[in-house]
Amino acid sequence: MIKDFERFAPKTLKEALVLLAKYGDDCKVICGGQSLLILMRQGLVSPKYIVDIKGISELSYIKDGKDGVKIGATTTHRAIEKSPVIKKKYPVLAEMETRLASIQTRNWGTIGGNVCHGDPAGDPVPVLMALNATLTVAGAKGTRSMPVDKFCLDYFEVDLRDGELLTEITIPAPLPRTGTVYTKFNVIESDLATVSVAASVTLGAGDGVCQDVRIALGAVAPTAIRARKAEKVLKGKKITDALLKEAGEVAATETEPISDIYASEEYRLELVKVLVPRMTKEALARAKKA
Amino acid sequence: MKKELKLKVNGQPYELFVKPKTLLVEVLRDLVGLTGTKRGCSSSSCGACTVMLNGMSVKSCSVLALQANGAEVVTVEGLAKGNELSPLQRAFLDHGSYQCGFCTPGMLMSTTALLTENPKPTKLEIKEGIDGNICRCTGYNSIVRAVTAVVKGEYKEAK
Ligand SMILES: Cc1cc2nc3c(=O)[nH]c(=O)nc-3n(C[C@H](O)[C@H](O)[C@H](O)COP(=O)(O)OP(=O)(O)OC[C@H]3O[C@@H](n4cnc5c(N)ncnc54)[C@H](O)[C@@H]3O)c2cc1C
Ligand code: FES
Ligand code: FES
Numbered sequence: 004m005i006k007d008f009e010r011f012a013p014k015t016l017k018e019a020l021v022l023l024a025k026y027g028d029d030c031k032v033i034c035g036g037q038s039l040l041i042l043m044r045q046g047l048v049s050p051k052y053i054v055d056i057k058g059i060s061e062l063s064y065i066k067d068g069k070d071g072v073k074i075g076a077t078t079t080h081r082a083i084e085k086s087p088v089i090k091k092k093y094p095v096l097a098e099m100e101t102r103l104a105s106i107q108t109r110n111w112g113t114i115g116g117n118v119c120h121g122d123p124a125g126d127p128v129p130v131l132m133a134l135n136a137t138l139t140v141a142g143a144k145g146t147r148s149m150p151v152d153k154f155c156l157d158y159f160e161v162d163l164r165d166g167e168l169l170t171e172i173t174i175p176a177p178l179p180r181t182g183t184v185y186t187k188f189n190v191i192e193s194d195l196a197t198v199s200v201a202a203s204v205t206l207g208a209g210d211g212v213c214q215d216v217r218i219a220l221g222a223v224a225p226t227a228i229r230a231r232k233a234e235k236v237l238k239g240k241k242i243t244d245a246l247l248k249e250a251g252e253v254a255a256t257e258t259e260p261i262s263d264i265y266a267s268e269e270y271r272l273e274l275v276k277v278l279v280p281r282m283t284k285e286a287l288a289r290a291k292k293a
Numbered sequence: 294m295k296k297e298l299k300l301k302v303n304g305q306p307y308e309l310f311v312k313p314k315t316l317l318v319e320v321l322r323d324l325v326g327l328t329g330t331k332r333g334c335s336s337s338s339c340g341a342c343t344v345m346l347n348g349m350s351v352k353s354c355s356v357l358a359l360q361a362n363g364a365e366v367v368t369v370e371g372l373a374k375g376n377e378l379s380p381l382q383r384a385f386l387d388h389g390s391y392q393c394g395f396c397t398p399g400m401l402m403s404t405t406a407l408l409t410e411n412p413k414p415t416k417l418e419i420k421e422g423i424d425g426n427i428c429r430c431t432g433y434n435s436i437v438r439a440v441t442a443v444v445k446g447e448y449k450e451a452k
Pocket of ligand 1: 031109112113117120126163193
């Protein structure tokens with residue numbers, strides 16, 4: 004049973020920030036409620052006040068520019084999945100969204116809510132890490148920006164301080180000769196990831212050398228993580244199958260997976276060793292075509 | 294403290310007073326009295342509670358009713374025109390696309406939303422369209438066959 008609460012439905016970001024500053028720890032933000040309502044139903048979260056930001060239309064947008072794309076926090080998963088500009092310029096984001104939950108959940112749930120929920124098995128965060136995204140949060144005292152990996156602190160814990168809201172996700176325009184891919188391993192198609200891997204490879208002009216690479220893993224640590232040591236194995240080199248295999252093995256050492264009903268720790272480690280080379284190779288193939 | 298909720302359900306306007314924690318499915322079943330929308334899991338998993346909210350399918354067990362303020366909701370009761378069932382409803386009947394029938398309202402709403410958005414889905418797209426709906430009886434194939442028949446134009450829209 005959900006406990007009673009008082010609800011405020013601000014129409015602007017400014018109004019929302021005033022309410023959040025006023026009610027402090029007694030209040031919780033809700034957007035689509037696709038994650039929060041489950042926690043409230045289980046009695047894990049019972050806020051006295053709720054600030055409902057679903058109706059803040061100024062935070063729902065996809066703005067494409069020369070430097071990249073800006074996505075407002077209350078943009079739904081479905082809007083991202085269907086956006087022509089996302090499909091064309093950041094196809095990995097649309098591909099990720101089509102595998103996130105079901106259409107009904109994507110129609111109401113938002114990317115901001117997903118990122119702020121801090122689930123290490125969530126799909127968007129590894130992809131945003133691979134795309135080198137930056138998050139902007141706003142509070143009564145002003146705004147801050149940070150890379151997405153700095154935002155994720157622990158299991159279901161993100162770097163939102165007193166009364167702050169996530170407002171925007173900025174994804175830089177991809178460099179030339181860059182390919183980015185994502186996959187998750189799961190048993191039922193619309194389930195959360197057992198292990199997920201996002202990889203982005205940028206090749207140098209003409210020489211086929213890996214100029215830059217980002218590998219991000221989901222569901223193998225308290226937060227989604229960058230596999231930075233694995234990236235070092237590949238950066239500055241011509242990528243070969245042997246190097247990819249090594250990167251997979253190094254990536255596995257960077258994780259701290261748990262055993263749960265979906266998979267054992269050992270199985271997750273094996274998945275990392277298999278999926279990191281496979282996805283990085285796919286990213287490489289995309290980079291060659293880009 | 295109850296708050297005012299104005300919404301349209303199947304074209305009919307309602308003015309209700311609900312607690313902030315009230316869910317859309319509770320408004321539809323308990324206040325509006327339309328019990329076609331089912332409550333299976335209450336945890337966003339089964340899809341039996343699927344309705345259309347401003348043209349989009351949502352799981353009504355997972356939407357705060359007050360978030361639907363000012364919205365247009367369509368439930369399974371809103372699919373027929375008078376006594377004439379919708380093409381999907383007739384196709385479901387002909388293809389035996391239900392056994393116990395508990396998932397049927399949700400299946401109909403998901404597939405109606407699918408065809409509104411994409412009148413010519415492929416078989417894979419039909420399957421993706423009912424990805425959020427669980428059926429414990431039919432094995433899904435009869436549902437996919439019914440939708441395919443509608444896509445092929447075998448069922449005309451009621452006048
Ligand atoms: C059946 C089911 C399957 C799912 N499968 C997947 C899946 O496969 N992959 C996946 O990644 N996710 C999955 N999810 C999770 C879910 O889709 C997302 O986490 C959801 O979209 C969150 O968005 P929301 O707007 O509903 O957030 P809410 O539930 O409203 O909020 C989630 C959290 O974020 C906070 N919050 C929301 N917006 C902001 C903001 N702008 N600023 C600060 N804090 C904020 C809230 O306080 C809350 O703590 C699934 C969910 C369900 C119910
Ligand atoms: S009752 Fe809503 S999804 Fe099951
Ligand atoms: S017909 Fe029984 S659950 Fe689908």
